[in-house]
Amino acid sequence: MKTALIHSDAYQRFDYGASHPLRMERLGLTYALMDAYGLLALPETRVIPPRPAPEAVLGTFHTAEYLEVLRAASAGQEVPVAYRYGLGPGDNPIWPGMYEASALACGGSIAAAELVAACEVGRAFAFAGGLHHAMPDRASGFCYLNDAVLAIQALRARGLRVCYVDIDAHHGDGVQDAFYASADVLTISTHERGDRLFPGTGFVEEIGEGAGRGYAVNLPLNPHTDDAVYLEAFDAVVPRIVAAFRPDVVVAQLGIDGHRTDPLTHLALSVEGFAEAVCRIRHFAPRLVALGGGGYDLANVARAWTVAWALMNDVELPERLPEPFVAAHAPALRGRTSLWDRPSPLPADVTRTAREYAQHQVAELERLVFPILGVR
Numbered sequence: 001m002k003t004a005l006i007h008s009d010a011y012q013r014f015d016y017g018a019s020h021p022l023r024m025e026r027l028g029l030t031y032a033l034m035d036a037y038g039l040l041a042l043p044e045t046r047v048i049p050p051r052p053a054p055e056a057v058l059g060t061f062h063t064a065e066y067l068e069v070l071r072a073a074s075a076g077q078e079v080p081v082a083y084r085y086g087l088g089p090g091d092n093p094i095w096p097g098m099y100e101a102s103a104l105a106c107g108g109s110i111a112a113a114e115l116v117a118a119c120e121v122g123r124a125f126a127f128a129g130g131l132h133h134a135m136p137d138r139a140s141g142f143c144y145l146n147d148a149v150l151a152i153q154a155l156r157a158r159g160l161r162v163c164y165v166d167i168d169a170h171h172g173d174g175v176q177d178a179f180y181a182s183a184d185v186l187t188i189s190t191h192e193r194g195d196r197l198f199p200g201t202g203f204v205e206e207i208g209e210g211a212g213r214g215y216a217v218n219l220p221l222n223p224h225t226d227d228a229v230y231l232e233a234f235d236a237v238v239p240r241i242v243a244a245f246r247p248d249v250v251v252a253q254l255g256i257d258g259h260r261t262d263p264l265t266h267l268a269l270s271v272e273g274f275a276e277a278v279c280r281i282r283h284f285a286p287r288l289v290a291l292g293g294g295g296y297d298l299a300n301v302a303r304a305w306t307v308a309w310a311l312m313n314d315v316e317l318p319e320r321l322p323e324p325f326v327a328a329h330a331p332a333l334r335g336r337t338s339l340w341d342r343p344s345p346l347p348a349d350v351t352r353t354a355r356e357y358a359q360h361q362v363a364e365l366e367r368l369v370f371p372i373l374g375v376r
């Protein structure tokens, strides 16, 4: 199958600030690991540099007022009302070039969507994207512009039926909200429960409204949910719903902040568990637009998205990270030299609590949305 990887070295020029958990170098590290494994020179693969999404395109989701404020703040102008748009010290700091970096990420995700829509490739991966919290009129959760919404809109403009599957540890609230009243876009998000983690939403009762009732699906999870518990719940819900909805394209947000060593969340996945989820997505997606997402332990980001890209190309990788890569990036890897994680079982009672919580959520979804979607 033909595939496309969207990447620009320009992303690395940008910086949220020294103390911010979102490190842009994670993108360069990921690209370097893909390169070290020979995944950029596969016969069926193209690496495509993105172009920034024009303001007119950004304006199909974001308000003109917000775009103006974002652009001015990004250019270093004093914008006293910036805080009203989610901008300022904290999650969404103001830094030079944030508008350009965000518009470039949007352009990348839209390019991935357009390549897939035109059937030029069957799978595309824009791993700088997946900024799923951005709202029409404000920044939220490290996200200034919502590339995922724009990519879905690009697919919808071609008349395609889209299923959005978000496996980030945080609820994909910006994307859910954008299509909450639509039956043409089904959104599914698996994440740590909203009463324990930002953004505080994504409960099982949020199922869409109006014509979109039943077309928003949320599978919240308890802290310490591990691979086995996650995959059981995933399998009970996600493939069955996708099969009932029969999308033309799946847009997947592949955040890896559910990893057990991620500093911002409390889920307990490994790279293996992440890879299993990506395998399932690859299997049920007729065509696939994959995006990045959260991930605040750099070595996990590089390993997980390299594995994801290998899976999209049906390539198996040797377990040991290539030696020159390890030598060049030792500080970021913090001792890790394997693509995979060592097993690290949790106490039985912790796993039992996580499993009971997940099973209850699955039962609620079976009651609330399965009948509407005609899930068998």
Ligand SMILES: [Zn+2]
Binding pocket: 168, 169, 170, 255, 257, 293, 294, 295
């Ligand atoms: Zn996240």
